[in-house]
Amino acid sequence: MAALLEVDRLCVEFPTRRGVLRALDHVSLSIAAGEVLGVVGESGAGKSLTGAAIIGLLEPPGRIAKGEIRLEGRRIDNLPPSEMRRLRGRRIGAIFQDPLTTLNPLYTIGRQLVETIQTHLPLSDADARARAVSWLEQVGIPGAADRLFSYPHEFSGGMRQRVVIALALCAEPQLVIADEPTTALDVSVQAQIIALLKRLTREHGTSVMLVTHDMGVIAETADRVAVMYAGRVAELGPVASVIQEPAHPYTAGLMASIPALDRRVTRLAQIDGSMPRLNAMPPGCAFHPRCARAVAQCMAEQPGLMAAGRTEAACWVPVKEALHG
Amino acid sequence: MAEAALLEIRGLGHEFDVSRPWLQRALRGERRRFLRAVDEVSFAIPRGQTLSLVGESGCGKSTIARLAVGLYRPSRGSIHFDGTGIVAGQAQPALRRRMNMIFQDPYASLNPRWRVSDIIAEPIRVFGLMKDRAQIAARVGGLLSQVGLTPADGTKFPHEFSGGQRQRISIARALSSEPEFLVCDEPTSALDVSVQAQILNLMKDLQARLGLTYLFISHNLAVVRHMSDQLGVMYLGRIVEMGPAEAIFAAPRHPYTRLLLEAIPSLSEPGRARVPVGGEVPSPIAPPPGCTFHPRCPLANARCRAEVPQPLTLQTAHGAVDIACHAVAEGRDRA
Amino acid sequence: MSVTATPARPGLGARLRAAYDSDLCYHFRHSPVAVLAGAIVALMLFGAIFAPWVAPHDPFDLASLNLMDSFHPPVPLAGSVWTFPLGTDDQGRDVFSAILFGMRISLEVGVAAVLFAMVVGVLIGLLAGYAGGVVDAALMRIADVQLTFPAILVSLLVDGVVGAVLPTDLHRSLQIGILIFAIGISNWPQFARTVRGSTLVERNKEYVMAARVIGVARWRVMLSHILPNVLGPVLIIATLNLGFAIISEATLSFLGVGLPPTEPSLGTLINTGNNFLFSGDWWMTVFPGATLVLMVLAINLLGDWLRDALNPRLR
Structure with missing residues (x-):
């Protein structure tokens, strides 16, 4: 399958007065048409930043310092803002953690949907409205035709996130970037939203980049997963392999530190220390100060992604044994 | 349960006044409105054990946490700590010294203008446990070591620490008056998973070493399973299963x-499709x-x-x- | 058992270096407007504080005044004298020296009035925000009512009432104090409202709850926990209010209800000079006026800069 989106050695930097901080360091990923790529990592690992860079919404003074982002082979990282705006929504949709940042509280959701549809598709008012109703039905909003005239605050949290999904998908983009779409929701509602997102993107053949800190959401939704650590991709591979046979010691530690529902241990495995701050990056592999497997090479030389077992890991001494036997 | 309970809650109920301001109410002819946050909740925590309350937003678990440490005055029912009734807002220093609380947000639970050593020493000073400055400093250093930091960290301000380190400081403060009982209100839900494991391990170690009793509040069932002896599942202010x-x-x-x-979602079966249950938690102002x-x-x-x-x-x-x-x-x- | 040594707190040199390196100081150094305004304010403060030593003449020393020196124009003009660079007034007083002493009094009244308003406003705001309910409603309605009157009107009223109540001889000696009270009392609602707003945010934060759990007394929670965290905006308002307070004092003195000509502030100087404006002796009122404008402008620019520097969203 040809890649729909390619992120090639992307570097994002923040110039500060104490020097330039590199928040993303040679991040490379690709998403095939119809594929769900999970991007997982701890806060500050750069997962949301990767999404923001792709849709051209980096907060200044952040800037792309190196690398390329290509959509269907065409570079999009150097597009002028006006073209980028047209691309957003039409070809790349976005879903954020807090629905209220996406929805304008002053307009009815019908108006927002119709406006988005008409910005990107040449439809008459009546056709656009019919399309809006159809999308509200697809995301499971009861009485869709009447709810067109409701304001965002008249919906519950889960329903609001459904509206945001409709808004992101209504212009039928090829790719959706979903940044922590379920984090603000209750567990039972979380499951509903994930199921909805999975179903709709499959039906419409939309690719998804699912950014989250929740390994469970990734496990259930993604085809492949990229594990990020300190602004770099630590491991990349099929979701089942990364979860059950992680090759990078960080992924292995992360997986082991998640408390399980189906068994009870006296003590959780823990990774000591914390992720390095951007202004205090260790040389070599960024994980080596916390890594029990580190050798001299890890402290000197930064590893790139290389094949390790069934995944690719940025590690000189990858883990070989499977996690749960 | 035959063993004596350290904390015993009987028929606890709590309502919040969510009415509009008096003038608006009078002009619109509205009545006062109440939100029933907790209703008919009873449980007991045996000494040295962990009881967890789990549920979705608005189920009243955090309200119970605050009632248990006397931050609110209960509308109904009673809370007894080691046989003595807890009265909200009243000076019961002897009782308060024996309990403390760990909070959810490590970025809001430490006063940003205070040095870490002053933050940790506050309970010691408030209860007058030690007077001598050197003695307090030694105790603070000891507490910092106990939670995995170094005594030198005491001179720093909270913003110099990561989320996980701040939660350790929060735990050190909670332990400084040598309490027997800790209320932990979502202590790891703002933390990353690998840091969560560190904090949960620390809490279990401290419980084993100091014989602490925990009331543990969480929305994460896996965390609750790891931590609890007793479990209460809450929905809209009531315990549905305990x-x-x-x-x-x-x-x-x-x-x-x-x-x-x-x-x-299950980690052991990636890609498993589930049929999610519909609906959301209704508003506690107008429960079904x-x-x-x-x-x-x-x-x-x-x-x-x-x-x-x-x-x-x-x-x-x-x-x-x-x-x-x-x-x-x-x-x-x-x- | 190991003995834990108390780690030493950083010394003065290290603290100064840290202050110089702080974001606020860096921001200041890289803002030309702020540096210029800061320099003007610093220069004026220096001149005002050290007026008795810096000023070439003592305008209060009646013995040194000579009527022969009156009505000298400022320096480059015909009839000017180098010893009186900005000219002299009708009684032979040096205008430059009078301005230095006038600034001293204007700043004194302004700073004291703002401090007074700040203390009253911050305490009321803290109390209203933390106590809430009826206390909050009552205090804030009082503030609302006062805010419906222009501040200068409130000052005039307070000044007049206090002046009428006190016996005349006491009134004279207390004139500065009355002025400070009158200007200060007209400015507290702004502080109170801001502090109340920040207090409402802070009091629900978990660090306040942590203090309440261990039974810290309410006043201590307010003063040692909340107060340090609501002072940022107070500093900005205080700086901006200093300009207003100085203008208020000048206005009152210009109207003749402020300071007497024996203790001339900038406003008094403008007022007395005003009488000679139409006879062509413009320097007696224009120079004090220009000084007032420059001073207030510099202080307000500094306040504006501070507001932007402390607001992370504008950076």
Whole structure:
């Protein structure tokens, strides 16, 4: 399958007065048409930043310092803002953690949907409205035709996130970037939203980049997963392999530190220390100060992604044994 | 339970006044409005054990945490700590010294203008446990070491620490008056998973070493399973299922408990498709009549819509479990 | 058992270096407007504080005044004298020296009035925000009512009432104090409202709850926990209010209800000079006026800069 989106050695930097901080360091990923790529990592690992860079919404003074982002082979990282705006929504949709940042509280959701549809598709008012109703039905909003005239605050949290999904998908983009779409929701509602997102993107053949800190959401939704650590991709591979046979010691530690529902241990495995701050990056592999497997090479030389077992890991001494036997 | 409970809560209820300001109410002819956050909650925590309360937003678990440490005055019911009643807002230093609280947000729970050593020493000073400055400094250094930091960290300000380190500082403060009982209100939900493991391990180590009793509040069932001896599942202010954690995880009976467990994505079966239960938690200002869970319950019938279910004690292999459900009482859940 | 040594707190040199390196100081150094305004304010403060030593003449020393020196124009003009660079007034007083002493009094009244308003406003705001309910409603309605009157009107009223109540001889000696009170009392609602707003945010934060859990007394929670965290905006308002307070004092003195000509502030100087404006002796009122404008402008620019520097969203 040809890649729909390619992120090639992307570097994002923040110039500060104490020097330039590199928040993303040679991040490379690709998403095939119809594929769900999970991007997982701890806060500050750069997962949301990767999404923001792709849709051209980096907060200044952040800037792309190196690398390329290509959509269907065409570079999009150097597009002028006006073209980028047209691309957003039409070809790349976005879903954020807090629905209220996406929805304008002053307009009815019908108006927002119709406006988005008409910005990107040449439809008459009546056709656009019919399309809006159809999308509200697809995301499971009861009485869709009447709810067109409701304001965002008249919906519950889960329903609001459904509206945001409709808004992101209504212009039928090829790719959706979903940044922590379920984090603000209750567990039972979380499951509903994930199921909805999975179903709709499959039906419409939309690719998804699912950014989250929740390994469970990734496990259930993604085809492949990229594990990020300190602004770099630590491991990349099929979701089942990364979860059950992680090759990078960080992924292995992360997986082991998640408390399980189906068994009870006296003590959780823990990774000591914390992720390095951007202004205090260790040389070599960024994980080596916390890594029990580190050798001299890890402290000197930064590893790139290389094949390790069934995944690719940025590690000189990858883990070989499977996690749960 | 035969052993003496350290914390005992009986028939606890709490309402929040959510009415508009007086003038607006008078002009619109509105009545006062109350939000019933907690209703008829009873449980006891034996010394040295952990009781967890789990549930979704608005279920009242955090309100119970605050009632337990006397931040609110309960509308109904009683809270006894080691046999003595807790009175909100009143000076009971002897009692307060023996309990403390760990909070959810490590970025809001430490005063940004205070040095870490002053933050940790505050309970020592408030209860007048030590007077000598050198003695206090030594104690603060000892506490910092106990939670995995160094005594030199005391001179720093909170913003110099990561989220996980701040939560360690928060724990050191909670321990500084040598309490027996800690209320932990979502202590790891703002932390990353690898840091969560560090904090949960630390809390378990401290419990074993100091014989602490925990009231643990969380929305994360996996964390709760890891931490608890006793478990209470809450929905809209009431406990719907309560008993030994092992018993509930081995065989959840209440439809809501089952929904919650079913909603959690499984790591051992990636890509598994599930049929999620519909609906959301209704507003606690206008809860449904009868069993408040009935609009989302697959087993609901006419009785569930009209009559509030009372807890029924069932004996299981792991101990007695209290379940407030008509369907379970009538055996309809096994049909 | 190991003995834990108390780690030493950083010394003065290290603290100064840290202050110089702080974001606020860096921001200041890289803002030309702020540096210029800061320099003007610093220069004026220096001149005002050290007026008795810096000023070439003592305008209060009646013995040194000579009527022969009156009505000298400022320096480059015909009839000017180098010893009186900005000219002299009708009594032979040096205008430059009078301005230095006038600034001293204007700043004194302004700073004291703002401090007074700040203390009253911050305490009321803290109390209203933390106590809430009826206390909050009552205090804030009082503030609302006062805010419906222009501040200068309130000052005039307070000044007049206090002046009428006190016996005349006491009134004279207390004139500065009355002025400070009158200007200060007209400015507290702004502080109170801001502090109340920040207090409402802070009091629900978990660090306040942590203090309440261990039973810290309410006043201590307010003063040692909340107060340090609500002072940022107070500093900005205080700086901006200093300009207003100085203008208020000048206005009152210009209207003749402020300071007497024996203790001339900038406003008094403008007022007395005003009488000679139409006879062509413009320097007696224009120079004090220009000084007032420059001073207030510099202080307000500094306040504006501070507001932007402390607001992370504008950076």
